Amino acid sequence: MSFKQIILSLTLLCTALSLRAQQPAANWCGTSADITPWLEWYRDHRHEFVQMRSDDMIYVPVTIHIVGTDEGLNHFSLEKAVQAVCGMNEHFAPANIGFYLFPGDPVRYINNTEWFEHQYSGGAQMIQDNNIPDRLNAYIVSDPAGACGYSWMNAIVLKSACSGTDNTTWSHEAGHHFSLPHTFSGWENTDWNYAQPAPSTVGDNRLVERMDGSNCDIAGDFFCDTPPDYLNDRWQCDDNQESNQLQIDPDSVSFRSDASFLMSYASDYCQSRFSLEQIDAMRANLETQHASYIQVTDLEAGVDDNLQVQLVSPIDSHIVQYNNFELVWNPVPHATIYAVEICLYPSFGEQVRLFYKTVYNETSVTVAQNILNNRTLYWRVRAYNEWDVCNPNDNLQVGILKTRNISATNELERVVTAELSPNPVVAGMPALLNVTSDETMNAKLHITDASGRICVQQELRIYPGENKLDIETNQLQAGVYIISVQNDKGLLLKRLVVTE
Numbered sequence: 001m002s003f004k005q006i007i008l009s010l011t012l013l014c015t016a017l018s019l020r021a022q023q024p025a026a027n028w029c030g031t032s033a034d035i036t037p038w039l040e041w042y043r044d045h046r047h048e049f050v051q052m053r054s055d056d057m058i059y060v061p062v063t064i065h066i067v068g069t070d071e072g073l074n075h076f077s078l079e080k081a082v083q084a085v086c087g088m089n090e091h092f093a094p095a096n097i098g099f100y101l102f103p104g105d106p107v108r109y110i111n112n113t114e115w116f117e118h119q120y121s122g123g124a125q126m127i128q129d130n131n132i133p134d135r136l137n138a139y140i141v142s143d144p145a146g147a148c149g150y151s152w153m154n155a156i157v158l159k160s161a162c163s164g165t166d167n168t169t170w171s172h173e174a175g176h177h178f179s180l181p182h183t184f185s186g187w188e189n190t191d192w193n194y195a196q197p198a199p200s201t202v203g204d205n206r207l208v209e210r211m212d213g214s215n216c217d218i219a220g221d222f223f224c225d226t227p228p229d230y231l232n233d234r235w236q237c238d239d240n241q242e243s244n245q246l247q248i249d250p251d252s253v254s255f256r257s258d259a260s261f262l263m264s265y266a267s268d269y270c271q272s273r274f275s276l277e278q279i280d281a282m283r284a285n286l287e288t289q290h291a292s293y294i295q296v297t298d299l300e301a302g303v304d305d306n307l308q309v310q311l312v313s314p315i316d317s318h319i320v321q322y323n324n325f326e327l328v329w330n331p332v333p334h335a336t337i338y339a340v341e342i343c344l345y346p347s348f349g350e351q352v353r354l355f356y357k358t359v360y361n362e363t364s365v366t367v368a369q370n371i372l373n374n375r376t377l378y379w380r381v382r383a384y385n386e387w388d389v390c391n392p393n394d395n396l397q398v399g400i401l402k403t404r405n406i407s408a409t410n411e412l413e414r415v416v417t418a419e420l421s422p423n424p425v426v427a428g429m430p431a432l433l434n435v436t437s438d439e440t441m442n443a444k445l446h447i448t449d450a451s452g453r454i455c456v457q458q459e460l461r462i463y464p465g466e467n468k469l470d471i472e473t474n475q476l477q478a479g480v481y482i483i484s485v486q487n488d489k490g491l492l493l494k495r496l497v498v499t500e
């Protein structure tokens, strides 16, 4: 069969595929247990592909759809999504398959609470309404039907909490997208006592793969270099990268599952690879069912990983208004995507991160949120572009800034901030006054009612950092009160509403 004939018979096949598309089953991975019609077709034609096998790079364009709530909140970070695509590149490198972001259209933000946390009906609607042809569409949501991710309706859908740099979810779902079944294919949703020899068929009358390899090309996942695996729930691997769970094949041969396969259910840290036959199938899938993805034969220039993004301002401990300031940097050659972070310490890292935003085709960002006042903070910028989604450079220029309340009317307001919560508060319940200071000082706290009568009077000792002060409301009737903190530096006022 010629390549053209192959593509022709596939066109017919794709029509069949859309008719057969079944709702996936919820699990760690929600992808349907079915073998796709394409893989059934490939099983009977793979010898023709083996003859045409090449090592040419195949590049796959990706657009990331980041879904937030109706209010436009809780979008997954674009930089983390870019890093997830980078992680796919590492896993797919032995297959000579590379992913890049679609130039000019790398990311789309969607605000829809019903898709942000969805059941399969919502996921179907999301994909139907947003899928872009001729590229891999990756959707990131908070809850994809209870799973870590799924591959369905010519898209992959990923859970944000399963999309970190330590996760293999994206590569696993992309494997499904390019036709791969689970290594334990057929066993999905089957309860089994592994102390028993396996039956000869499982699930929807699927052949169970045997250790002697006698049926490896027609049983399980159809691949002979992925040995039997019957484990359909998440499992940990041992030091040999194998399952602790022993299984017994229909010939009573016992074995452990190989944890290194990305298409298994081994924990993410165990997984690292696709088998050679899996790679052949994915490449064949790309050349036929997903041939429209193949649009470039080379990537354009990326970002030089040794280049530092030059920061313009603020640097050198410049003082900024703590809740409204701008970060500016110089453009880096070829860069289009910049990830900006502000941290409490120059060590950076997620634990001390106060601000994190990834911008596209911009070289400044406005911080218009309440970031810590009276603090020395550190910021840096990392650069990417659509062709180059990996940037391992940790030698980045660090800018130092100081936050102040420049608009304060007195010195105390300048050096101290106070947050009051909850407000309103129910009488009898304590409210919390969180005072942040950069120096040690004494002050007086007064609570005054609407008629100016002092209800509470207290001496305060304020230390550098956060000071959490309980405001007792036992003695207060419902009404409006003024909380004042005062010393020789000035006065700070907060309004407290006490309800019944």
Ligand SMILES: [Zn+2]
Pocket (backbone or CB within 6 Å): 029, 030, 031, 172, 173, 176, 182
């Ligand atoms: Zn899966």
